[in-house]
Amino acid sequence: MIRVELVKLVRRPRTWVTVALLCALPVVVAAFLATSHLAPAPGKGPAFLSAVLNNGSLYPAAALAMIVPVFLPIAVAVLAGDSIAGEAAGGTLRYLLVRPVGRTRLLVAKLVSVTAFVAISIVAVVATSYLAGVLLLGDAPPAAVGEAGGVTSLSGAPLTPGQLALRILGTVGFIIVSMLGVAAIALFLSTLTDSALGAALGALAVLVTSDVLATLDAAAAVQPYLPTRYWFAWIDFFRDPVFWRDIERGLGVQAVYLGLLLAASWANFMTRDITS
């Protein structure tokens, strides 16, 4: 069933349109930067952007910082919201279940499919933005910052290409886990309703609420538990040494959300009458 879901994912035009759009944003930004050389001042604008003018090798990190707040969560919410509700609305859910595909199996396959989508998107964004960064912004920084040919971490110390690759790998993993939290919310809503749109919008509503509360001092008490609170903790991978505290907390929060929501999705889906 997992194989079938993956086939459905890659044969669906929507998947590739979404991935292409995700890749396009950083490329467009790189083009503007390369032609204008006007980077945001350090501390303003998307993370890393002030640094990339010096070295395009760090551009994948800047690209991830661009898609993580809005683009990627929307894509994940739409895809995960569609997973069960979309099959229900299209009438294919009942045929899958009488095939028979166990309900647990179906949920797992859907989750794997969403994970694969997130992985494909992020890898595609990292690859295209690396190319765009190196081609448009160049990888030989002026000698002013660090040694020639090196990438500096946010703390100022130089990073070797090996370190950089490892840290980007860690970032990719962290973002996948964060997006799985989004997927779990949308998947749960997807088992509640037969409307894929409703499930996706519901998940986005949760994220927007979380974002608002995350910046609200009055809500400080709940902030450590918000799903979006540690979304940017991966930036700490680019400090020297890596600042692990928020990364660990972020993974912990997502693990709790994943566990609870997947259990709720499962319990709901197992006992639900399929009347679509």
Added chain:
Amino acid sequence: MTDIDLTVTPVADHTDRPVIRTTALTKRYGPVLAVDAVHLEVRPGDRYGLLGPNGSGKTTLVRMLLGLVFATSGRIELLGAPVPARVSDVLPDVGALVEGPAGYPHLSGRTNLALIDAAGPGGGRRTRRARIGTALERVGLAGVDARPVRAYSLGMRQRLGLAAALLRTPKLLILDEPTNGLDPRGIREIRDLLAELNQSGTTVFLSSHLLPEVEQLCTRVGIVDRGRLVLQDDLAALRAPTGNVVVRTPDADAAVAMLDGTVRARDGDRLTVAHPDPATLNARLVGAGLRVAAISRERRSLEQVVLESTTTSADRIDLGYAGQPR
């Protein structure tokens, strides 16, 4: 497709345990009793027709048989396995069409069949292509091209849904409204196909709101009315002679006088006479110099049976009834 004699008795082995058996099966949606204490019994080799108007609970019943909807109370046995506890053990041997066909609209018919076949157990990967070809041929889609299902007509979708049900040579076919969207020729083809499958040992269980569909195909009939199974019997028994003879004669008055007391009803020149044998009655009438235009045993039509066993149209809502829990 060749013409098949639909009157041949199917290969039924009545000593076997039932293919479908439900015991006091009940489903309640809030205050609405959708299925009410149904005792359904489908025997191996049956061509069973579940007849009832739209909204009478047929689809809910079918969904419960397949484990899609969970019963409020009562028991279900499908091919010997309790539903829903062990339904996945027997579902590979069941082909189903539930409330219209469905497919992924952007994929071709063949790809859709391949995906659904690969999704579950009981369909070998090496035989898949051949099985898909055979199934498409059986339902009359052998020449189907790479067009996406989105572009299919309603009839083509229906045929594709049937092909999906036939992919793994099922022991039991559960078909909800199988001829929906088909033209008269298509309906005839599907009826022939189902009869042919039944000849080769497949038990066919279909639900329909169309009387002729059930009357022309099925050997056994269940009638659902407002969630209750009000009648379940062999079609032949339901349509057995009533013991009356229907006579059409231009000399109706003289006939009534002659058959005094045995005439049950008269409608113009049409007399219903209590008499066991049309041949002797005919001889008597003709012997007395009366002209007989037509004479035959009276049989109840399935329509009469349905009208006698059901109350009112299920989609009709009369004053004082609406909104009341059943």
